[in-house]
């Protein structure tokens with residue numbers, strides 16, 4: 368049997384690559400571990416020594432604002448040494464393979480790699496390589512790979528939903544927009560279904576839906592009004608134009624008319640609905656400013672919770 372490479376022989380988390388197939392008790396353990404870290408920002412001393420003496424390398428082969436910065440803050444709050452590799456001037460731009468770069472950083476005593484890459488599977492490749500070369504003390508966290516997975520975003524989304532709604536087993540959650548290109552949507556769908564959310568909906572035009580998306584346990588809506596009716600949580604997605612090949616939409620204006628979240632459309636959801644967005648947000652394309660900045664929006668708390676969740680992930684995998 369091929370073992371899940373992110374779990375060790377005892378079923379403990381040793382890398383975080385995807386939420387797909389991750390047991391519910393492991394996800395709950397991460398969310399529970401994040402709880403005390405969320406209040407650390409209120410303390411005078413914001414650091415704990417859990418990763419003291421460890422070297423965390425941020426390898427971001429794709430742009431990032433929130434993920435990269437919150438991983439750096441999280442690692443520093445855990446007292447790790449953080450090294451941000453400047454990919455633009457690293458040896459990968461001279462033709463060195465990804466795994467040769469990794470081997471060289473391991474030779475510099477790296478303890479953890481936080482990896483974002485445009486190619487789906489890149490963090491998985493690194494983790495498998497480290498496992499095969501008996502470097503099991505070195506850990507990999509996927510910070511977003513292609514359109515495959517963004518597990519810490521999925522976890523911070525789950526943390527945010529649990530914070531505001533307490534439990535998952537009575538919720539209707541809608542994920543709206545460019546599901547086809549979205550690693551955020553995939554990770555959140557896996558997390559929500561694993562934790563027992565009874566109704567997960569995806570809403571968007573057919574051209575932006577993966578084929579057989581219903582096999583992931585979601586209900587598919589192409590009509591925004593029908594999809595939003597009665598929702599407890601609405602998660603808006605960015606149009607991933609950098610991953611689109613050819614024209615999948617008539618225009619941004621036409622998209623906003625049908626799928627942009629406005630106050631009128633949001634009124635179809637439950638009165639206590641929360642509105643989420645992973646960022647970066649395109650105002651006037653997928654979301655109206657009146658909603659993004661409105662009283663139902665929890666978009667900025669998501670970012671803050673991301674620090675605590677990333678602290679939890681790094682401390683758990685380093686502990687194993």
Ligand code: CP
Pocket residue numbers: 430431432433434435511520645646647
């Ligand atoms: N949500 C997210 O991944 O944002 P960044 O691209 O800014 O990291």
